[in-house]
Amino acid sequence: MNRFRASLCIAVLSSAVHAAAATNRAATPPQPLIVITSEIVIASDTPAATGTITLQNNSKKDITPQLTIGPFFADPGGEPLPIVAKPTAKLIKKGMTELIAVELSNVTEPGRAKAEIRNDAAPIGELHVLKRVFAFNVAPLGFDGKQPFLIHQIQGQRSSVTLLNPDPMTHSFVWSLREGSRELARGRVPLLRPNATVDIDIPREPGDGVLGWLEGTLQAPQAPGTLLLRAVPRGPAGIGEYWVSKEIPVQLQRTTGEGARRDFPQMGLILIFLFLGGITSLYLTYWVPNMLKKNDVRGEIEDLTQKIHQLRLTPSTLRVLLSVRRNQLRALLDSRAVTSLDFPPLAAECLQQVKTLERLIELTQRIEFLLIDIEREWESGAMRLGPTILQRNRRLLQKSVERLEQGQLTEDELRAVETAVDQAKQSLGAAAEDPKLTQEVFTRAQNLQKRKTALKLDELVESAVVMAPALEVTKIEDVGWPVGFWKLDYAVTKMEVAVSVPVSAQPELVKLLRTHSLDAYLEAVRLARQLREDPGVPGQLEQAFKDKKVRLSFHPIRPALNSLVTFELDVTDPALNASAAIQTISCHWSFGDGYHADGWRVSHYFARSGKFSVTPTLTDRDNHQFPIDPVTVTVEKAGGDLIGARTRIEWIRLMVALFVVLLGLLAGAKEQLAKLDFVTGLVALFALGVGADQIKNLLAPRTDK
Structure with missing residues (x-):
């Protein structure tokens, strides 16, 4: 009996253990896919690449994995990168290993990045991306690649070089300044974002150290050197691992703090006559013809002022907008000094804008004249055009004014407004019969006649609001053109205003409807609407x-x-x-x-x-x-003092040209100039100043308009 009980207990325990194990296996099934290799190295400077990862199918059936990869991170806990990874779907047979292609895009940042690989939302491994080849165009600001970059240092002081990153990616790099095989300075820039700049400090050794002392009174000793830039990964892990490097030739110019001996009286005289020559050339070459151009353009602008003042019925917004455009033309004309080489194209641009503004003003005048014609036609009672035609064209012209009030219009938009104005002019000038319009007005009259008693149309006739014969038309054939149509159109238009209020109790509305005036009709429409509102x-x-x-x-x-x-x-x-x-x-x-x-x-x-x-x-x-x-x-002033700023730019260009001439003069022609007599020497200096201004216009880049 005891043996039986013991055997029974053992069997129960064994069953429980097997059941628990089966439950555990069902809860955490083995991962059927294993990532064997998952690193993609990008060896180009493009933001897109294609690589492969190796997957092994350990299950007992064929699998087409549903892979998702991302997001990517360069540093743990950092911001996610914009890298997008798209794996291809591919069948992996049981027990086999396959290469899965992965398309990468937006790989704009250098260095390492990793992301989680998931199959049906279950993580199965990580994908590592390494971009080692990329565009690295960091260089000193102002370096053109043709001449060595000049680094000017003063003994005992620190100088700096501004580096610009023109690339669309953020760089981390180390730099070193060398003279021959000797390293003068070095440092590290941990982060330089796109289109950003950074200043690197370069110390100057005292005494007769690396850069030496000033030799002579005109020139400082110079030595060639190299600025070495090396892109590295971000963070401490990147120290000692260099990816892309570039060498920038530099010219080291040394200057002591003691200064050089100068002949101040002689130097002052040279500067004065060079300056006078440059100023004379500046004014004779540009001032006279440019001033004539400026007066002509200003006269055109002032003519626009008179035309703007003649606009009486134009809405305030459009009238002010035209005045603003005129004032902006004045400011644009004054934004460049007449001594500037760039003034002629600026004057041409102003003249072109003047023509455009003149076109807008003339278009506005046409709209204003047509609106005046509509008012006169309404009041004249010439029995030529009915209020329906007049109101349609009035709304068309008002929409044209609203489009002009939007400000800067393209050529197509301006032509569309001109087309609408031409359409309104043609409609107002034509008196030919329009069967479609006649049918529309007759239908409106019939709708009112059907409700004659309810609308109390007899009161309108008794109040002389409308003419009685207009109400007697029963067939469209009886509507004669243009007199019959005109009478019917006016009667229907006024009836539609008055039917919603008791006319006999509103003498003011009756008075307005009896007046043949567009303003009176519009006021009647407003008053009728007000009478329908809450009296409170x-x-x-x-x-x-x-x-x-x-x-x-x-x-x-x-x-x-x-x-x-x-x-x-x-x-x-x-x-x-x-x-x-x-x-x-x-x-x-x-x-x-x-x-x-x-x-x-x-x-x-x-x-x-x-x-x-x-x-x-x-x-x-x-x-x-x-x-x-x-x-x-x-x-606030728009853009600061444009006149002063533009003029100073032109003067700076002249000063640079005169300075270059002065350096050449003192370096190579000082002794020859001293051999001339006093008057001849001054004339030669004056001619050099004139020549410096002319050469400046040929060689120096023009400033922006």
């Missing part, structure tokens, strides 16, 4: 003004001199801000510079820099005023 809206507006529940905004926040600034005032309540009653409130602006404007949204430009207090004031129809808190606008 005007009171709510007045209370909002008293409570200062208005919002004043302007952009740009810090405007530049002679730039367009748009000011806008609105009510914080969107419903009140969109009401018709708000249009009865006038808004007057005082800009703090002596100028004023009217409107809820206005534009302005400031002709001088400084701080200005801009104050809006609201006034209702009963002449009740609601002052609004002012806002301070700070106007």
